[in-house]
Amino acid sequence: MIEQSYIYGAIGGLIIGLAGAIYLLGNGRIMGASGIIGGLLDGSGRDTARDRVLFIVGLIATPWLALILSGTSSSTNITSDPVVLIPAGLLVGLGARLANGCTSGHGVCGISRLSLRGIAATGCYLVAGGVSVLLFKHILGVI
Amino acid sequence: MRGLISLTSGSLFGLGLLISGMVDTNRVQGWLDIFGDWDPTLAFVLGGAILPMAVAWRIAERRRMPLKGDAFPVRTEQKITADLAVGSMIFGAGWGLAGLCPGPSFAAISFGGWQGILFVVSMAVGMLLTVPAKRLSFWSHRGA
Numbered sequence: 365m366i367e368q369s370y371i372y373g374a375i376g377g378l379i380i381g382l383a384g385a386i387y388l389l390g391n392g393r394i395m396g397a398s399g400i401i402g403g404l405l406d407g408s409g410r411d412t413a414r415d416r417v418l419f420i421v422g423l424i425a426t427p428w429l430a431l432i433l434s435g436t437s438s439s440t441n442i443t444s445d446p447v448v449l450i451p452a453g454l455l456v457g458l459g460a461r462l463a464n465g466c467t468s469g470h471g472v473c474g475i476s477r478l479s480l481r482g483i484a485a486t487g488c489y490l491v492a493g494g495v496s497v498l499l500f501k502h503i504l505g506v507i
Numbered sequence: 508m509r510g511l512i513s514l515t516s517g518s519l520f521g522l523g524l525l526i527s528g529m530v531d532t533n534r535v536q537g538w539l540d541i542f543g544d545w546d547p548t549l550a551f552v553l554g555g556a557i558l559p560m561a562v563a564w565r566i567a568e569r570r571r572m573p574l575k576g577d578a579f580p581v582r583t584e585q586k587i588t589a590d591l592a593v594g595s596m597i598f599g600a601g602w603g604l605a606g607l608c609p610g611p612s613f614a615a616i617s618f619g620g621w622q623g624i625l626f627v628v629s630m631a632v633g634m635l636l637t638v639p640a641k642r643l644s645f646w647s648h649r650g651a
Contacts, residue, residue: 376527377555422517455601457633462594492599
């Protein structure tokens, strides 16, 4: 039986891919969230700062508007434990910039281009993510 | 025009993340939890997202330049570097720990609450630490 979440997942995925396609064919850039944000922070993306800021504005404002307009409630189920949130954020930021991409850049944009680097990166973070959940959830029981 | 393209793309990205359920940290951790109650939703999201992107790459191959821009991104040297592998593993560890990656973490801010903001601020610090980390990078053989 196909769960409803799979259908929503596929529809949402198609919209994410469409967003990446517009960014690529319109601006000639790869839609990678960590690159768009990181380039603003370290100044390497100064030339395209306006594009980056507007992308982030859309990324934050649209889910917010969609939730209000649809009157639905949805939860991120995000943890309220700073001891989890802070190291997790540090690891995500450091790792994604070191690898020059995250789930959107290496995953969505890289795999669809059959990029060897994108595929290798995706393999690495999927395995590490699985090990991380195994360790912190099942062995240490902190999440 | 470039601004409008960026705004539209960011908006659709956020909408897609919301609809697909990828802003829900339980769903992401459920995907990574292969030894627990495994949730395959993320595979449908990734598969769905790759389809339009694959078409876009084919179109990009046939066109000389994007609508508003000088050139399409060039394919970098396809070398699996230590930075790529180690960085991805560090990223994956954090992704599993909180169930958030950079895109959804920004979308998560729109839900309110201090948790998303704390994560994004920590992520920004991590990103800035990359510059000194690359200089150290004891895992790679380049440099002294």
